[in-house]
Each structure stands twice: as structure tokens, then as C-alpha cells.
Amino acid sequence: MKRMIEFELNGQQVTAEVDGGDLLLSVLRDQFDLYGVKESCGAGECGACTVIIDGRAVTSCLYPAMEAEGRSVTTIEGLAQPDGTLHPIQESFIEKGAVQCGFCTPGNVLSAKALLDKNPDPSEQEIRTAIAGNLCRCTGYHQIVEAISHAAGRKS
Amino acid sequence: MSPVNYVGKSLPRGDAREKVTGRAVYINDLKRPGMLYGKILYSQQAHARIKNIDTTKAARLPGVRAVLTGEDIPDIPLGFMRDNRPLKKGKVRSYRDEIVAVAAISPEIAAEALELVEVEYEPLPAVFTPQDALADGAPLIHELDARNKPVKSNKLKLPWRLICGDVDQARGKSAYVAQGRYRTTWVNHCCLGTSGVIAEFDLNRNLTMYSITQIPYLAQNDYLAALKAMGLKDSQVRIRCQTIGGGFGSKLDTHCYEFIAILLANATGRPVKIQFSREEEFLAQATRQPAIMEITQGCDAEGRLTFRDVHMVLDNGAYTSWGATTPSVMMVPISSLYRVPNVRFVAESVYTNNLYSQAMRGYGNPQATFAVESNIDQLAEEAGIDPVEFRLLNANQSNEITPQKFKITTCGLSECLEKVRDSLGWQQHRKAKAAGETSTGYKARGQGVASLIHVGGGARVYRSDGHGMIMKLDDFGKLKVFTGAVEIGQGVDTVLRQMAADSVGMRIEDVDIVSHDTDICPWDVGTHASRQTFIAGNAACHCGREIRRKVFELAAGQLNRDPEELDMFDSVVYVRDAPREPGQRLPPADSGDRIPLAKLLRKAHFSTGGTMVMAEVFYDPPNQMLDREFKGNLSCSWAFGTTGVEVEVDLKTGHVEILKYFAAHDVGASMNPMLLEGQVYGAAVMGSGYALSEEVRLREGRMVNGNFLDYKMLTALDKVPVTPIIVETFDSAGPYGAKGVGEPGCVPSAPAIANAIYDAIGVRLDSLPMTPENVLAALKERFPDS
Numbered sequence: 031m032k033r034m035i036e037f038e039l040n041g042q043q044v045t046a047e048v049d050g051g052d053l054l055l056s057v058l059r060d061q062f063d064l065y066g067v068k069e070s071c072g073a074g075e076c077g078a079c080t081v082i083i084d085g086r087a088v089t090s091c092l093y094p095a096m097e098a099e100g101r102s103v104t105t106i107e108g109l110a111q112p113d114g115t116l117h118p119i120q121e122s123f124i125e126k127g128a129v130q131c132g133f134c135t136p137g138n139v140l141s142a143k144a145l146l147d148k149n150p151d152p153s154e155q156e157i158r159t160a161i162a163g164n165l166c167r168c169t170g171y172h173q174i175v176e177a178i179s180h181a182a183g184r185k186s
Numbered sequence: 187m188s189p190v191n192y193v194g195k196s197l198p199r200g201d202a203r204e205k206v207t208g209r210a211v212y213i214n215d216l217k218r219p220g221m222l223y224g225k226i227l228y229s230q231q232a233h234a235r236i237k238n239i240d241t242t243k244a245a246r247l248p249g250v251r252a253v254l255t256g257e258d259i260p261d262i263p264l265g266f267m268r269d270n271r272p273l274k275k276g277k278v279r280s281y282r283d284e285i286v287a288v289a290a291i292s293p294e295i296a297a298e299a300l301e302l303v304e305v306e307y308e309p310l311p312a313v314f315t316p317q318d319a320l321a322d323g324a325p326l327i328h329e330l331d332a333r334n335k336p337v338k339s340n341k342l343k344l345p346w347r348l349i350c351g352d353v354d355q356a357r358g359k360s361a362y363v364a365q366g367r368y369r370t371t372w373v374n375h376c377c378l379g380t381s382g383v384i385a386e387f388d389l390n391r392n393l394t395m396y397s398i399t400q401i402p403y404l405a406q407n408d409y410l411a412a413l414k415a416m417g418l419k420d421s422q423v424r425i426r427c428q429t430i431g432g433g434f435g436s437k438l439d440t441h442c443y444e445f446i447a448i449l450l451a452n453a454t455g456r457p458v459k460i461q462f463s464r465e466e467e468f469l470a471q472a473t474r475q476p477a478i479m480e481i482t483q484g485c486d487a488e489g490r491l492t493f494r495d496v497h498m499v500l501d502n503g504a505y506t507s508w509g510a511t512t513p514s515v516m517m518v519p520i521s522s523l524y525r526v527p528n529v530r531f532v533a534e535s536v537y538t539n540n541l542y543s544q545a546m547r548g549y550g551n552p553q554a555t556f557a558v559e560s561n562i563d564q565l566a567e568e569a570g571i572d573p574v575e576f577r578l579l580n581a582n583q584s585n586e587i588t589p590q591k592f593k594i595t596t597c598g599l600s601e602c603l604e605k606v607r608d609s610l611g612w613q614q615h616r617k618a619k620a621a622g623e624t625s626t627g628y629k630a631r632g633q634g635v636a637s638l639i640h641v642g643g644g645a646r647v648y649r650s651d652g653h654g655m656i657m658k659l660d661d662f663g664k665l666k667v668f669t670g671a672v673e674i675g676q677g678v679d680t681v682l683r684q685m686a687a688d689s690v691g692m693r694i695e696d697v698d699i700v701s702h703d704t705d706i707c708p709w710d711v712g713t714h715a716s717r718q719t720f721i722a723g724n725a726a727c728h729c730g731r732e733i734r735r736k737v738f739e740l741a742a743g744q745l746n747r748d749p750e751e752l753d754m755f756d757s758v759v760y761v762r763d764a765p766r767e768p769g770q771r772l773p774p775a776d777s778g779d780r781i782p783l784a785k786l787l788r789k790a791h792f793s794t795g796g797t798m799v800m801a802e803v804f805y806d807p808p809n810q811m812l813d814r815e816f817k818g819n820l821s822c823s824w825a826f827g828t829t830g831v832e833v834e835v836d837l838k839t840g841h842v843e844i845l846k847y848f849a850a851h852d853v854g855a856s857m858n859p860m861l862l863e864g865q866v867y868g869a870a871v872m873g874s875g876y877a878l879s880e881e882v883r884l885r886e887g888r889m890v891n892g893n894f895l896d897y898k899m900l901t902a903l904d905k906v907p908v909t910p911i912i913v914e915t916f917d918s919a920g921p922y923g924a925k926g927v928g929e930p931g932c933v934p935s936a937p938a939i940a941n942a943i944y945d946a947i948g949v950r951l952d953s954l955p956m957t958p959e960n961v962l963a964a965l966k967e968r969f970p971d972s
Contacts, residue, residue: 066208068212071464071894076378110207120207123202123206124206127199130675131379131429131431132201132675135206157902158903159903165376165901167434169864169868171905173864
């Protein structure tokens with residue numbers, strides 16, 4: 031059954047008509063053209079579709095769209111400033127070589143943001159735990175960890 | 187040559203900004219007006235006759251625009267041995283076989299339509315191991331060959347036999363001999379971006395493929411052949427590659443789903459997209475080739491290798507891809523890793539009813555090196571020589587020719603071995619081990635090393651190893667570099683930009699790479715064999731020199747000098763010997779001894795009898811195809827490396843933890859240390875997953891773990907503490923001295939880890955992956971009473 035829901039998306043109040051079975055991933059991609067939300071496994075196992083909901087990193091491919099009602103959702107498109115200024119985590123990913131094919135990058139960046147918003151000075155183990163659900167086939171994770179650590183203000 | 191300003195620096199990738207903002211458009215994100223969605227029904231049997239396919243209900247479903255079976259399409263032979271078809275007709279040979287395809291107005295309707303298809307099978311006896319496939323009376327997977335002649339056996343008519351010297355004689359004269367039997371299994375590329383394509387015909391019946399191929403120009407040829415079979419003999423094909431979500435060799439063939447999209451687009455007159463799910467990616471995308479490898483090596487009393495004898499049986503699966511030719515690269519380490527005068531390598535590939543295999547990073551080299559380097563440790567132990575010393579004694583050297591006739595111009599193998607040995611603390615570990623200090627309670631530590639040789643200067647797999655490049659200076663003094671190289675995440679665009687900027691003498695901000703479009707960019711044989719930095723890089727150097735020459739000719743008139751007196755830096759042409767301020771590379775701006783490129787180009791365009799500045803080059807390296815005996819200098823420079831690891835094995839759980847991982851690579855010269863290290867980190871972790879956890883599990887041909895929960899890719903928590911060690915040997919054949927490095931990192935991981943496990947617990951793991959279960963089983967077999 032379709033229903034209108036209202037939620038905050040990248041800082042703006044939006045409404046969407048969703049079905050009980052609709053997943054947040056497809057609503058974000060199909061209704062809001064937010065193609066930075068990537069689908070790779072469709073089963074919550076790879077983290078490519080990660081978004082931040084009320085401060086928590088969530089795999090949007092498993093998240094019922096209706097659950098977003100009244101919540102605050104951030105996708106990768108919501109990180110940079112409108113003038114194009116990148117978020118420090120995005121800058122770090124670029125500077126530290128944490129990007130190769132890039133398909134996992136939005137998810138990794140958002141998992142990093144959810145971590146750093148709560149814990150501005152994480153240990154390497156805490157960083158690795160935060161992105162444990164974000165699979166990457168290209169980088170071997172090293173430069174991603176380095177980038178997140180760098181963004182947290184530590185020199186690595 | 188202009189001064190080096192960007193080459194060798196850790197510049198960030200040109201496409202990184204688009205990727206960190208989610209703006210990069212992958213095939214997964216692309217839609218075309220009027221587009222339909224194609225979906226494929228796969229076989230429910232490993233081996234069966236197709237008695238009947240009833241598609242009437244599917245075709246009647248509202249929203250369905252086309253339903254195709256093997257009976258509805260022309261004959262389009264695919265695969266290296268032309269043994270595959272887009273949709274199978276008559277019988278299926280594996281669970282991945284495509285039998286029905288639909289196009290519908292939504293993916294959901296297409297999926298629903300497939301559920302309405304009724305297929306009647308008559309099961310046939312099936313074979314799931316090469317041994318069973320070769321047994322007398324085994325059912326034939328293919329009854330006919332590509333020429334429709336009856337076949338007698340499941341053995342591929344693709345014999346691999348490399349003979350150098352006299353192995354039997356050498357064996358008789360060897361002081362020590364060691365023998366081993368090794369196995370590797372299926373692994374998936376696990377590109378995070380799943381496969382997809384959009385096929386679109388225009389009204390002139392020309393085809394555009396929105397694609398993710400690593401071989402756009404060879405794919406063009408394959409698609410043209412299909413169009414011809416479809417009666418479209420005058421049609422043209424344009425390939426437009428999208429941002430590619432990982433390659434690793436998975437896109438070196440044209441695949442069935444791409445042809446299905448073409449057939450559906452042709453049947454409906456609409457663009458058709460096929461986008462794989464993850465499950466489909468595991469099921470239908472071909473894997474790395476599994477191998478059963480028997481190896482014997484010998485050495486003399488001093489430890490010098492005398493011979494290497496390798497016999498392999500490869501499970502090809504039900505169809506051939508280009509991956510059927512992986513033995514040609516397996517030969518590389520078998521004949522030429524370390525100095526070994528007598529070599530014999532015989533391999534046979536066998537059809538089975540399993541998933542079929544294809545190219546994957548290293549192209550057979552990781553499998554072969556697992557056998558060679560595990561067995562080297564066995565032989566060193568037999569001879570009573572330290573494994574690193576044994577390798578150093580036998581290490582390849584610069585300026586030697588190997589038994590397979592590879593010309594090793596530069597070789598940093600000894601340096602790699604020494605640096606890894608010292609970084610590991612090899613001697614200290616030996617002493618600690620002798621003192622019984624490396625195992626405590628249920629934990630045992632061990633160290634192991636393994637080396638690699640791989641093509642580093644292209645690979646003449648086809649008759650050409652060529653690369654076309656065009657450079658164009660525009661009206662604003664910006665350089666556009668048109669290349670056939672495909673950016674698959676490895677960073678070729680960035681490295682080419684650095685080389686192009688330096689070879690011309692421009693600011694890197696003024697240089698852009700234009701690629702991924704066969705209508706615009708010149709021909710290239712493909713993004714494979716770790717070749718683009720070397721091949722496209724050489725093209726950039728040659729093309730850049732030509733641009734400089736033309737620019738200096740133009741500028742000579744403006745500056746009233748001879749072209750030979752001019753130089754260029756930071757996109758400014760200047761008189762080389764002109765007076766300048768101390769510390770300044772360029773003469774003062776008002777001196778009349780310099781002219782900005784932009785101004786020069788505008789003058790060139792806006793003048794009577796004007797001109798433009800463009801250059802083109804077709805760079806084809808001086809390497810050789812293997813001859814009938816599989817000999818010849820396949821690559822014009824050779825990459826070497828050594829991986830050394832320290833592991834801790836938990837004897838209770840069988841878990842192997844990597845405590846240290848040093849990856850030394852002779853890369854010729856480092857073009858971009860950050861990107862280079864990215865290749866090394868990524869390959870080391872991919873290689874470690876191959877060693878420890880990854881396996882596509884097949885039960886009677888049926889995949890049982892087609893998801894990321896059950897298929898164990900390493901995660902960020904499975905930390906592999908990789909330390910890259912970059913060794914530079916400055917190969918004169920390479921651009922700025924560089925060799926290729928994309929594949930090598932994953933080659934020696936598994937044997938280095940296996941050797942370290944042996945050092946730790948005295949048990950040799952001879953099968954991949956070395957999971958905790960397999961480690962425990964091997965321990966139990968070796969020490970049944972403990």
C-alpha cells in the first residue's frame with residue numbers, strides 16, 4: 031500500500047510516495063536521482079549503498095523506505111557544500127589515494143563520517159571496525175584507513 | 187625531453203573528485219530514453235537436453251516486449267574455441283547456461299516473465315572433476331567442435347607443451363630433488379560494480395554499446411561478427427565505456443549477456459539494458475581457473491637449480507573464454523622464475539560441467555607461482571639451504587636470456603629478496619626459531635617468502651601489442667590526449683596525464699585525457715597484462731615529443747630563434763639560453779624570450795595560411811609473440827618482486843593471522859608512488875584472500891555461496907599489514923624507466939603465506955584456500971596423534 035512519507039534528505043525536508051516493500055536504496059535512486067547511493071549486493075553485505083540515518087551508517091538496500099519517516103537521511107550527495115567545497119573526509123580520500131574504481135567510495139566515506147561525527151579521534155582498530163561492512167576490492171583498505179585517520183586530524 | 191615536473195610525484199587521481207562525491211556515472215546508473223530492461227533465465231541443470239521451452243505465458247505478460255530462446259536467434263559462436271552461444275540451444279552444459287532472455291518495460295516485469303517460462307529438461311550424466319571428465323566413457327560436454335566435427339574426448343584441443351633442455355637427464359644428475367602436488371580453486375573477481383551493458387541501435391542500424399569492457403576495440407570486432415550473423419552486415423559499432431567499477435580481467439572477453447542485450451535491442455528496436463545482480467555476478471561471470479599442478483624440481487649439491495618439471499590439469503568448465511590460454515602465462519614463472527636451465531611444462535585443459543573460467547589479475551601466474559614457490563621451499567629444505575639464500579643463489583640477473591627466450595634487460599630480484607629478508611628480520615627469526623621461541627602455547631609463528639616474474643613491458647598476446655594515441659592542442663593552449671586505454675580504477679588516466687604533461691612541458695592542469703569511446707579514440711589492443719603504463723606511457727612520450735617539435739617550429743617564427751634553441755615549461759615556450767632571474771626556470775615575462783602556449787596556438791589558428799598542432803603515434807613495442815614452441819621475448823621488460831610474510835597460526839582454531847607483509851617490487855621506475863602503492867596494497871590483499879579465504883564453492887556444478895556472506899572476501903578487519911618496498915631499476919624500454927605493476931602484487935601472496943605456515947607448524951598446505959578448516963585438517967593429517 032502506498033503512503034506519503036516525509037523526511038529530511040541532505041538537509042532538506044522532502045516527501046516521497048512509498049510502498050511497504052520499497053527499500054530506501056531504490057527510493058533514493060529512482061525518486062531523488064541520488065545515484066551516488068550504489069547497489070552492489072542488494073543484501074546488506076557490502077556497504078556500497080551506505081547512507082547515514084540519524085547519525086548512524088545504514089545499508090539502504092535493506093532499509094524499508096517507510097522507516098525513514100521523520101528521520102534525517104544523508105547521502106554522499108549531501109556532503110559537499112553547494113559551492114563545491116568538499117567535506118574534509120572527501121578531501122582526505124582524494125589526497126591519500128583511497129579511491130580506485132570508486133564504486134565502494136561513497137559508502138566508505140559515509141561510514142567514515144558516521145564514525146568521526148561520534149568519535150573524532152578514533153584508533154586504527156575503531157576505523158577498521160567502522161568500515162568492516164564496506165567491501166573494497168581495489169585498495170586493500172590501507173589507504174582508506176589512512177584517509178579516515180588523516181581526516182580525523184592525525185598525521186599518518 | 188623537457189624536465190621532469192610531474193612524473194614520480196604522488197598526484198591524486200583526476201577522477202577522484204567525481205568518485206568521492208558520487209557523481210561518477212557507472213553502467214549501473216545509466217539510463218537511455220525508451221530503454222527496456224533485459225533479464226536472463228539460467229539453467230536449472232548441470233548437463234541436460236532441453237526438451238522444450240514454453241515462453242507463451244511470459245510473452246503474454248503485459249509490459250514484456252521480447253522473449254528469446256536459442257531457437258530464435260542466429261548462430262553466434264562465442265569464446266576462444268567458438269564453443270559458446272549467447273543463448274543455448276539443444277542442451278545445457280552448466281548451471282550458468284543462458285537459455286531464455288526477456289526484455290520488458292521494467293526490471294520487475296522482466297523478472298516476473300522469467301518465472302512464467304517453463305523448461306523441460308532431460309538430464310544427462312555430468313562430470314565435475316577433470317579426472318572424471320577424462321575417464322573412459324565420460325559423457326561428452328561438447329559432442330562437436332567449432333567446425334561441427336565429432337569429438338572423442340573432453341580434453342580441449344589446446345595442448346600446452348614447453349620443453350627447454352633435457353629435464354630427464356638433468357634429473358639424473360641432480361643432488362637433490364623435491365616433488366609436490368598443488369591445487370587451486372575457483373575465485374571470483376568480486377568487482378564491486380556488477381556487470382551491465384546497454385545496447386542501442388540507431389535508425390541506420392548502427393549499434394552503440396554503453397559498456398564496461400577492458401577491450402573496447404577487440405569487443406567492437408566481436409560485436410560486428412554478431413551483427414553480421416544477424417544479417418546486419420553494413421552496421422557499425424561504437425563502444426562507449428562508462429566509469430568501470432572494477433576490472434581485474436573480468437572484462438577481457440565479450441560475454442554472453444552483452445550479445446543477449448544486442449539481440450533484445452534488435453528484436454525490440456529499443457535500447458536494452460542488462461544489469462547483473464550480485465548473485466548473477468557470482469553465477470554467470472567466469473572465475474579464475476582452478477588447477478591441479480604436479481611439480482618436481484632439482485638442484486645440484488651447491489643448490490643451483492637443475493630442472494623444473496610441471497604437469498597441470500586445468501578445469502576449464504563448460505565453455506572457453508580467453509582464459510583458456512592462461513597456461514601461456516603460467517609458463518612465465520615455470521620457465522623463468524629463477525635461473526633453471528631445463529624446463530618441461532605440460533598442461534591440459536578439460537571441459538567439465540562446472541562454471542567456466544576466464545582471465546583474472548595475473549592470468550595463471552598466481553596458480554603456477556603457488557606451485558613453483560611452494561616447491562622451491564621443499565627443495566631448499568631437501569638441500570639443507572636457507573630458503574632466502576637458495577633463492578638468492580638462483581635469482582635472475584639483468585642482461586640474461588631465460589630458457590623460454592625471455593630477454594631480461596633489468597632485474598631487481600636480488601634486491602627485492604634482500605630487502606624483504608632484512609625487513610622481515612629473517613635471521614633473527616631463524617635464531618628465535620632454533621631457540622624454540624617462535625611458538626608459545628597454541629600459537630606458532632613462521633616466516634615465508636615467494637617471488638614473482640611477470641610481463642612488465644606489454645605482452646604480445648595478439649599479433650599487435652599496439653596503442654594508438656592522438657594529442658591535440660586547442661585554441662586555449664590546453665592539451666587533449668586521446669587514448670584507447672581504459673581506466674578500470676588502476677589510475678592509468680592520471681599517470682598518462684603526468685607523462686603527457688612532462689613529455690610536452692605543460693602544466694598538468696592544462697592536460698586532459700579523453701578516452702572510453704571507440705568513435706573518438708584511436709585503437710588499442712586492450713587494458714590487460716599490466717601494459718598501459720608501459721605501452722600507453724611510451725605512446726605519450728613519443729606523441730609528446732612530436733607535439734613539442736611542432737610547437738617549437740611555430741614558436742621559432744614568433745621568438746625569432748631556431749626551433750633547436752627553444753624549450754617549454756609550465757605551458758610556456760622560451761629561449762633556452764635567455765637570461766633569467768636567479769632560481770627562475772623561465773625568462774622574465776616581458777623579455778620577449780618567451781611566449782605562452784595559449785597565445786602561440788591562437789596565433790597559429792587565427793592567421794592566414796594558419797595551422798593547428800596535433801600529433802599521433804601508434805606505439806607497438808619491440809616484443810615477440812611466442813613461437814610454435816612457446817618461446818620468444820613475449821614482453822620487452824620484465825617485472826620482478828618478492829613478498830615476505832610473517833604469520834601466526836592458531837593450532838586450536840587453524841586461523842592464520844598475517845603479522846608482517848613486505849611486498850618488494852621492481853617497477854622499473856615509480857611514476858606516481860601513491861597510485862603505485864595503491865596497486866601493491868590492493869593486489870596484496872586480493873592475493874591474501876586468494877590464499878586464505880576465497881572460494882566459489884560448487885556442489886555438483888551448482889554454486890552454493892554466491893553472496894558476500896558466504897564468499898569470504900577480506901574485510902578491513904582482516905588486516906593485512908602490507909608494506910610496499912619499491913625497487914627501481916630504470917628500464918630503458920619503459921617510459922621514464924617504468925615497468926608494469928598492475929597484476930604482479932597478487933602473484934606471490936599465496937606461496938609466501940603457505941611457506942610461512944610451513945615454517946610455523948611444519949605442515950605444508952598444498953591447496954587453496956588455506957582456511958582454518960583446511961589448516962586444521964592438514965595438521966590432523968600430519969600429526970594424527972596430537
